Amino acid sequence: MIYSETLLGALLLSSFIPAVLGGGMGWTGPNTCVSGACCTFSNDWYSQCIPGNCQGGGVTTASTTVGVTTTATTQPGSTATSNPGSGSAGCGKNPGLTSGTKSITVNGKTRQYIIKIPDNYQSNRPYKLIFGLHWLSGSMNDVVNGQYYGLLPLSNNDVIFVAPNGLNNGWANSGGEDVAFIDALVSTVEAGLCVNPKLRFATGFSYGGGMSYSLACSRANVFRAVAVIAGAEISGCSGGTSPVPYLGIHGISDSVLNISQGRSLRDKFVSNNRCNPQSPPEPARGSRSHIKTVYSGCTSGFPVWWIAHDGDHVPTPQDGNGQYWAPGETWTFFSQFF
Numbered sequence: 001m002i003y004s005e006t007l008l009g010a011l012l013l014s015s016f017i018p019a020v021l022g023g024g025m026g027w028t029g030p031n032t033c034v035s036g037a038c039c040t041f042s043n044d045w046y047s048q049c050i051p052g053n054c055q056g057g058g059v060t061t062a063s064t065t066v067g068v069t070t071t072a073t074t075q076p077g078s079t080a081t082s083n084p085g086s087g088s089a090g091c092g093k094n095p096g097l098t099s100g101t102k103s104i105t106v107n108g109k110t111r112q113y114i115i116k117i118p119d120n121y122q123s124n125r126p127y128k129l130i131f132g133l134h135w136l137s138g139s140m141n142d143v144v145n146g147q148y149y150g151l152l153p154l155s156n157n158d159v160i161f162v163a164p165n166g167l168n169n170g171w172a173n174s175g176g177e178d179v180a181f182i183d184a185l186v187s188t189v190e191a192g193l194c195v196n197p198k199l200r201f202a203t204g205f206s207y208g209g210g211m212s213y214s215l216a217c218s219r220a221n222v223f224r225a226v227a228v229i230a231g232a233e234i235s236g237c238s239g240g241t242s243p244v245p246y247l248g249i250h251g252i253s254d255s256v257l258n259i260s261q262g263r264s265l266r267d268k269f270v271s272n273n274r275c276n277p278q279s280p281p282e283p284a285r286g287s288r289s290h291i292k293t294v295y296s297g298c299t300s301g302f303p304v305w306w307i308a309h310d311g312d313h314v315p316t317p318q319d320g321n322g323q324y325w326a327p328g329e330t331w332t333f334f335s336q337f338f
């Protein structure tokens with residue numbers, strides 16, 4: 001995917017700017033291209049300015065939505081927001097955690113995370129809990145800087161956000177140690193704060209998408225839904241036989257984790273959720289659009305959405321009309337269960 005200078009400028013101005021577009025991880029030099037050159041994203045570590053390499057810039061194409069819209073879905077017993085009695089152990093107590101950077105020890109390793117507690121936190125109100133998982137060579141700070149994949153501004157102060165930090169800036173999940181870390185975070189957060197245990201979610205880009213998928217595989221009874229942006233099976237899939245609502249977002253030209261990899265993650269949950277298999281339409285190259293497919297036939301309460309976009313390996317894809325749609329789609333997907 002090639003970014004025009006204008007497009008990159010817009011990305012930099014937006015609060016969703018991922019460090020991944022800034023010249024690569026660890027790059028501290030200028031992160032815009034001179035006039036007439038365009039930033040070419042290569043992978044999580046590297047992008048560069050290539051003179052005149054600005055194909056696709058300025059073309060405006062409206063996004064398209066294709067697919068059968070299913071009826072509203074409800075998992076039995078999942079409508080707990082209106083039922084304060086269903087909250088976690090931290091409900092009704094003085095908050096045991098404050099917003100900020102914390103650490104806990106899991107299997108002998110010190111693990112870090114950042115937690116964001118809503119303004120005007122009320123201890124008798126069960127909040128939603130959303131984990132935002134960073135990409136390779138990224139960190140919890142990048143997730144915070146990106147406002148938890150753009151979900152924070154949409155959350156109406158009704159969500160507790162957690163950005164865990166991976167070991168070696170990734171989610172290799174060796175021996176399941178990262179799943180154990182997330183388990184420990186769920187316990188810690190819910191002991192200290194009022195959470196609705198039926199409304200836990202995970203999302204992430206790239207390695208963070210792989211880790212979200214891994215959680216869907218091994219913690220189907222813990223997470224209500226996941227949103228995987230440009231993911232692949234790189235953090236394992238222990239279990240992987242239970243249904244979990246699944247949103248997959250992937251670029252047709254993803255040069256790091258190709259879209260075939262994203263499709264296979266999706267198809268695991270198309271199968272587990274007993275949706276009708278299909279080959280969803282994907283946008284044409286150069287269309288600078290995205291196509292969303294809502295699978296039909298899924299078990300009630302276990303939808304699968306798939307959004308293919310005409311782009312590369314990016315956390316916040318943008319249409320030719322300038323629209324950043326991924327945060328809104330993720331929010332809409334998750335809020336079906338609120």
Ligand SMILES: *[C@@H]1O[C@H](CO)[C@@H](O)[C@H](O)[C@H]1NC(C)=O
Pocket residue numbers: 258260261
């Ligand atoms: C996608 O990537 C996987 C893993 O690297 C590779 O095995 C596969 O051949 C690739 N598929 C395509 C269509 O490029």
